[in-house]
Amino acid sequence: MATLSAVLATTHHPFFYKATELTPPEEQIPDAPEWKQRVESYRETLTAAEPELLVMVGSDHFHQFFYDNYPTFLIGKQPRYDATFYNEEREFSIPTFQLEGHEELSGYLLQGLMDRGFDFSVSHELKIDHSIICPIITTRPQADLPIVPIYTNIFAPPLPSPKRFYDLGRAIREVIDEYPSDKRIAAIGTGHLSLELGGPRMFEEHGPDPEWDVQAIDWLAHGDIEAILENVTWESMSTTGNATPGFLDLVLMLGIAGPEKADYIDDLDLFHTREMYMTWYPAGDPRPASGRKHDLRRETPA
C-alpha cells in the first residue's frame, strides 16, 4: 500500500515569488527576507518526507471555471498539466510551468471517492492556477514530481459545508491509504486565513481579522475539528473577510491528516493576510529530533 508521508496545509500568497525573487533586494518589502526564510524552512518539511507523488488541493480563481458550469469538486486526470494563466502572469509575475501528471492515481482517486459518495467532476484539459503553482514554487521549486490536482469550489456560493470539506479529506486519506503502490505520497493543499479581495478591508497592514487567524491556526494545529465545526460557517467566515472561505481547503487538509496535532506549525503576519505553514507526518516524523525547530508552540488556544 502507498505511504502518505506528509500532509501540508498552507496559505498561498501569489506575490511571494515576485516579492522575494524578482524584486531587487534594495526594493523588497521589509518582511521579504524573513518570509523567504520561513518558506525555505517549511520546504524542508516536505523534502524530509521524501515524496515521490503529490496530491495537490487548490481552487481555481475564475481562471478556468465560470458560472456556466462551476464544479464543486473536480479532479484532473492527465499526463501533464500546464500553468500559468495569462492574467496571473500579468498580475503576479508567476512563471509558466509544465508539470507531470499521474493518471493512474487520478483514476484511482476518482473511483474511490465516487465509491465513498463524492461524485467528482473530472477534467482531461485542466490548466493549473496559482492555488497549486504557488505551493510548487514554495515547497518543491524543482517541480520534478508527478501531481494529481484536486479543485474545490471556495468562490462561487453556495459552497459545501465545512463538514463536507473535512469528510472529503477523510475520504481522500482512505483512498490514498488503500492505493496499491509502494510510492511515497505527500498531500499539499492551500487556502486562506482571513482574507479580503475587492472590498473595503483589502491590502491593509494586516489581514482583515488577525485574531481569527490566530484562533484558526490553533484549531488546525491541535486537530480540533470539533471546534471548527462548532464555530465555522459560511456566515462566520464571510464576517472575517469576503475571501476567508478559502479556509475550507485547510479544513479539507485537516481531514486528510486526521484529528491529530500537527508536527510543524509556523506563521508570519504579513500585510494583506497572515501566512500559515503546517505539516503532519502520518507515517512518523522523518526529521531528526534536533532539527525540529517549529513544533507545537501554543498549548492552549489564544
Add this chain to the structure above:
Amino acid sequence: MSKYAVNKFLFQVDRDPGLLAAYKADPEAMVARWERDYAPYLGAWNQTVERSTVVQLTDDERRALVEHDYVALFEMGAHYFLTLTIFIGIYEEDYVARVGPLSFQKEYREKLAHWIGRPYPSVAL
C-alpha cells in the same frame, strides 16, 4: 441572469489581453462590442456557433461597466475576484508609476469604506 452577464463580461475580458486593452482605451465601444459579439453566444469560452438568449445587461450594469465603476459593481454583487483583477489589470501600472505600489488597490479600498461593518452585497447568483 444579469449578474451572470456582468460576471461573464469581467471573466471574458480579463483573460484576453486584446479585449482588456480595448476596454481600457474605449470602454463604451468595448461594452457595445461585447454585447454584440460575445453575450449572445453560449458559454464563456468565445465559441461563435451556439447562441443563447439569456445573457443581457441591464442599463445600470452597462453604465457601471462603461464607467469602470467598480464601487457600483461591488454593490450589484459582481464577484469580488473578477472585479478586482480586471481593474488592477487596467489601472495598476499607471498608478504605480504615478503614486507608488498598491496605490490603486488602496484607492479602491477607500472608495468602499462605507461598507465596513455592514454585510456586503451577496456574490451568489
